[in-house]
Amino acid sequence: MDITEFVAQSIGQWRSQRSAHHLAFGHFEAVESEIDIMALAVDDPAVIDLCKLHNVDPTQVVSPFRMTWEGQSDWEENEVIKGTCVLVPIPDPERRKCGRLLRDQGYAEEIAAIGDYTLTEDGMFVLITPYERAAAEEKIWFVNPNVRCRVSLIKTSAGTGVVTASFSSEIRQGVKS
């Protein structure tokens, strides 16, 4: 699987159940959300802007997309968690299964971030993103075309300690009409 196929499989609306384990305290958090993943044109202004921000040549962009989410955590019953972010893959010209992923909103911290991805031999997308005070390691894979799993770890910036481990199971909600 290459990045184009991986993104193509991800496009759509998903219902997500996410459990976060806050390891130091042994706490569980449960989040339910709707996730919308939409393909963007390679010349979408948001894509071009993100390339400029990271000093990346926009002709190298492959399969950019926008992810939008809205949900609720059992920690903050009355608060809606929502957001949107633009993600732009830049494949490594020499190694087809690796590359960089630009995003305009980070996962561990709400700043623009740039991560390194690899697609493994068994079709798993692995993304490592360093932040100022933390590092995120994500693994995403398809169980079948309509079920996607995602494990996200937030580590200390030195990369040794794991602060939060979270798991999402995502079920496709059918093509948007």
Place this chain on the structure above:
Amino acid sequence: MDITEFVAQSIGQWRSQRSAHHLAFGHFEAVESEIDIMALAVDDPAVIDLCKLHNVDPTQVVSPFRMTWEGQSDWEENEVIKGTCVLVPIPDPERRKCGRLLRDQGYAEEIAAIGDYTLTEDGMFVLITPYERAAAEEKIWFVNPNVRCRVSLIKTSAGTGVVTASFSSEIRQGVKS
């Protein structure tokens, strides 16, 4: 990583946080447990018995172990979940990173079971176990020597639908004194 190294890294006492997502209902279940993984001798009677049960030559056994767990679910506050099981890897003589895993208690069903494992290039242990009415697919990997993640999927026996997706984060509790 081969099976010997994988089992050696797993030996010890672990504190586990497990979240199960019951996908059809969107339910979350939280389980906290202690897991003890102990090396067994290749000629331990429990190992030999399990080989006999599955008609496997006991000289092919590598790194057998016993797993014992005790915990509590938020679904059944007053009930203790506990159990023990013997696991016996039988590496494929031709392909070093693959093999079969015998167990005397199944995960999806409480019967003896035999699964197929693969260790991927990035050190993930992937186990597929068919049962009578279901199939289990597990992925286990080390984030560092003291943190282990495990994703377990229970699928319909046809292998297409996912019934339960669960995630465990396991933290080493130090060497048993």
